[in-house]
Amino acid sequence: MSETDCRVPVEKLRWVCDPALFNFKTTEDIAGLEGSVAQHRATAAIDFGLGMPNNGFNIYLAGDAGTGRTSTIRQMLQKYVKDTSPPSDWCYVHNFHSPDAPLALALPAGMGKELAADMRELLDYMRSDIPTALESKEYETNRVTLIEQFQEKNGDIFSALEKEAAERGFALQRTVSGLVIVPQKEGRNFTQEEYEALEKNEREQLDSVGRALTERLNDCLRQVRENEKLLRDALSQLDRELGLSAVGHHLDPLKEKYVGFQKVQKYLDDVQEDLLLNLEDFKPQAAPPQIPGLKLPKQEPTFERYEVNVLVENNPENGAPMVFESNPTYTNLFGRIENIMQMGGMASTNFTLIKPGALHRANGGYLIVDAREVLINPFAWESLKRCIRNMEIKIEDVLEQYRFMTVVSLKPEPIPLNAKIIMIGSLWIYYLLFHMEPDYRKFFKVKADFDNRINRTPEVMHDYALFVAAHCCKEGLLPFDATGVAALLEHASRLVEDQELLSSQFTELSDLIREASYWAKRDGAEVVDRSWVKRAVHEKTFRSNRIEERIQEYLAQGVILCDTKGSVVGQINGLSVMTLGDYAFGRPSRLTIRVSQGRAGMVNIEREVKLSGPIHDKGVLILTGYLAGKFAQDQPLSFSAHICFEQSYEGVEGDSASSAELYGLLSALSGLPIRQGIAVTGSVNQHGQIQPIGGVNYKIEGFYNVCKAKGLTGEQGVLIPKINEHNLMLSDEVVQAVQEGMFHIWSVQEVDQGIEILTGVAAGKMGEDGSYPEGSVNFLVQQRLKKMFDNMRRLAQQDKEQAKEEGALPLPEPGPLKD
Structure with missing residues (x-):
């Protein structure tokens, strides 16, 4: 074959895109791109992963940066969630039986904030109605009647005791240490001298009577204490009946509204019982004693326990949520419990300070995170695996295990997890996790592989034109004509160094679109044609090729x-x-x-x-x-x-x-x-x-x-x-x-x-x-x-003969080459 035959013809030195393939004058004449460009393998995998309801079929979007992974999953999810129902709202409420373990309540979308508003309204009613009822004339009359009845009973008991003591020569007297039985003589108490002057049998008889009366006094005191307890119970029952008339009037409609939600019903019953037990908290509080020169704050009872912390609120008009977490730290993913610093440097918390994480917001929908960001953030990856494995979201203080002493904090009830986790990362990270992380293949069974190059077909070329149109419309750039789109496609082919393929590095192509529009607009052009695309490529090369020029x-x-x-x-x-x-x-x-x-x-x-x-x-x-x-x-x-x-x-x-x-x-x-x-x-x-x-x-x-x-x-x-x-x-x-x-x-x-x-x-x-x-x-x-071989052989023979004459060992014959 001659030298001329081996020459590459000029037409094979590059692929030139024919602008006549496009049936538009500028990209303003065509609609924008919907979906991704020719990533059929990846989109098929995503569609399969989204449709699989089983646990563990989470999705890993693998590919180079800029290949459209994020935009593709966003567009596919937007279409996918249109026909889905919104997940439940989640609320945290006070646990009246175990205050450090708040309860998690699930309600249909939109009802979480309704429950919170209902409880605020209930509390407002209680704070206004109960004090009014407690100050009513009827309540005061009933209360006084009960007290008088019990006082009368106690008076009868002591009257009978005093009468009996008088008949037996004793008197009931009140001292600093309490009631005592004292012997009497001629209407006065015995003196010590008079007592000692008595005969022995008289003293013994007097002591015997005194002991009997003292026992009788103790019996009376026990009966009085029982009467006081009965009085307190009667007063509590009176308050309870009053509270029931006030609380039940507002709680009964709530129980009817949330019928069918067993956990909410149980919570409302607990609220009612706690309200009845703490009616005194709704009474006006007396001002604390003031110290001269120091103003003390007025101590008011707290009613935070009756509030509702709406952790996750979903719109009933929307479908399943899509959450893109750009900074997947532990607290951003799994939530946190905040604290309030008080006077003296002491921190306190309660269930209203529980804040949601991305997993809570994505529960019932889809969470999209960057694989590298998850791996480099401490505790994020291990905790995410634990959530997927146990199918629940648990809010914990992750630093608790590293402290020298245990700090009392809340342990909120875990929330069941039902979300599809979607990780975006490189193929290198995917294979690294697959081989080095034993649990990874259990939890991310679907890989969507995004290629950085795609076959050049007329359909794909048309999609690229739609991509340019969408980009220009979205960012307000100058439109491209057919020659400009053709030049962009040629550059996409050069990026992958193949005349039959196009690059799917859309980040780089987007930058080229922006730069070409910039140069065209700066020079007063109204449309971006081939020359401006070439100008943008040239300017970008000029900004980067200083080292190349120096070597040249x-x-x-x-x-x-x-x-x-x-x-x-x-x-x-x-x-x-x-x-x-x-x-x-x-x-x-x-x-x-x-x-x-x-x-x-x-x-x-x-x-x-x-x-x-x-x-x-x-x-x-x-x-x-x-x-x-x-x-x-x-x-x-x-x-x-x-x-x-x-x-x-x-x-x-x-x-x-x-x-x-x-x-x-x-x-x-x-x-x-x-x-x-x-x-x-x-x-x-x-x-x-x-x-x-x-x-x-x-x-x-x-x-x-x-x-x-x-x-x-x-x-x-x-x-x-x-x-x-x-x-x-x-x-x-x-x-x-x-x-x-x-x-x-x-x-x-x-x-x-x-x-x-x-x-x-x-x-x-x-x-x-x-x-x-x-x-x-x-x-x-x-x-x-x-x-060379003959020379080496001849030299070896000469050395052999010379060595033979001198009695030395001959050199070896020339053989195969050494490595």
């Missing part, structure tokens, strides 16, 4: 050695790609190969100094396999070859230079010079087939810029693998240079085709006797290898 200057000045003219033996220009953040460019690198007699084989200088990666090492070792298969069928290889990337001060990785290394080695062995105006890229296998590489456009344009700086001669160009032709999306400048014959692109499938272009000498086909046509590249290589 060094190449043009000869600081970095790179010949673009003439021919040299054992020297060739390889190509590599440098990536600096969001910008990549190609640059040539000089490869030199020196061959000599010996048994060292292929010596990779980069490998010897540890500047070579494993893939590059593999590519160098493949060269030995190629030479052995082609030239060592009848005799072993016996040579030393040193391969080096000149002026390389950083690591070398990849096998895209292996074909250039092989061409340089064949040149060094054959003695044929290589055209320095041709740069080479492509990997090679042991059979001499040229294999595809990446970054072909950057490499070609990088070498073209060097040739342009040093002067185009019409003989320069780049040698690429044949299979990379469909990856060509070259710049307009390079395409024009090729069209004018000032630059060339050759594509080859085998090493023999490439060496012919580089040397201008036929490679030569192996004959039946294993030889090659005289004068061909392969013939010269074979002869050089044979000559």
Whole structure:
């Protein structure tokens, strides 16, 4: 195959989008995009995951940033929730039986705030009605009557005791220590002297009577205490009947309203009982005693226990909730219990200070979080797994286990979890979790894989136009005409380096739309056409290519050695790609190969100094396999070859230079010079087939810029693998240079085709006797290898004979090459 046959035609150097494919004048004439662009695999997985009700079928959206993961799930959920019912409202209320464990109540959407309003109204009624009822004349009359009745009973008891004591010569008297029985004599108390003057039997009789009366007094006191208890019970019953008449009038309608909600009914019963037990709290409170110079606040009873904390409120007009949590910290996901600092530095809390998390708001719907953010926030991932496993949301103080002492706090009742968790992240995080996290595969069984490239079809191209229209309309940008959309599609094809594919990196494409609109608007244009898209690409390149220009200057000045003219033996220009953040460019690198007699084989200088990666090492070792298969069928290889990337001060990785290394080695062995105006890229296998590489456009344009700086001669160009032709999306400048014959692109499938272009000498086909046509590249290589082997054999024989004469051990015969 001749050099001309291997040239890539101009029409294959890039794909040019025909604006006539679009049936609009500007994007203002078409509607915006609905849904995602050709992510059928991902959307099918999402649809399956959303439809699976079973626990564990949560969804992981995997893909590169900017491929439309968030926008796609948002649009699909908006359509999906239209036909769904809103989930329940959730409220926390006071637990009258266990105050530190608030109760969780579930109510239909919209009824949570109604319950809270009803309880506020009830409390307002109680605070106004109960004091009025307690101050009523009827209540006061009944209360006084009960008190008088019990006082009369107590008076009768003490009257009977006093009468009995008087008859027996004693009196009932009140002292500081209480009531006592005292003996009497002539209407007065016995004195100590009179008592001691009595006869012994008289004293004993007097003491006996006193003890009997004292026991009778104790019986009376016990009866009085029982009467007082009966009085308190009677007064409490009176208050209860009064409270029931006041409370029941307002609570009974609430019980009827919330009939069917057993937990709410139980809560209302507890509220009623607590109100009846604490009616005194509704009475006006007396002012505390004032200390001169210090104003003390008035102590008022608290009624917070009757409030309702509406934790989650859902709109009954909407469907299932969608919650996008951008900062998934522990408290943002699972809620928190706030505290109020009081005088003296003491903190207090109650159930009204319980705040919801994203999981509470998404309960009954969908929670979307970023996988990386969840993993880097302490406790978030482990707690999320626990919630999914137990199917409940528990609000806890996560730092409690790290304190030296336990702090009394609330333990709210867990809320059942029924939500679909959707995580957005990269494929790397997905595989990392899948292999390293044992529970992950149980809880996230659906993977929606977003591709960063999609097949170019007429339908997809139309969707891209709709995407441009939607973006311009949403952000108020200038509309694009058909040529502008075509230029955008060509750029999308260049991003993925494939003429049949388009990039789905919509973030980058959106930026290009904005920048093109900016440049067009700044210069007074009303429509964005192809020229403005090209201008935006050029300006973005200019903002990022300072390092590239500096390297090009060094190449043009000869600081970095790179010949673009003439021919040299054992020297060739390889190509590599440098990536600096969001910008990549190609640059040539000089490869030199020196061959000599010996048994060292292929010596990779980069490998010897540890500047070579494993893939590059593999590519160098493949060269030995190629030479052995082609030239060592009848005799072993016996040579030393040193391969080096000149002026390389950083690591070398990849096998895209292996074909250039092989061409340089064949040149060094054959003695044929290589055209320095041709740069080479492509990997090679042991059979001499040229294999595809990446970054072909950057490499070609990088070498073209060097040739342009040093002067185009019409003989320069780049040698690429044949299979990379469909990856060509070259710049307009390079395409024009090729069209004018000032630059060339050759594509080859085998090493023999490439060496012919580089040397201008036929490679030569192996004959039946294993030889090659005289004068061909392969013939010269074979002869050089044979000559090296013969020389090594002759030298080994001489050393053997010399050693024999001197009685020393002979050198070994020349054999296979060392690694």
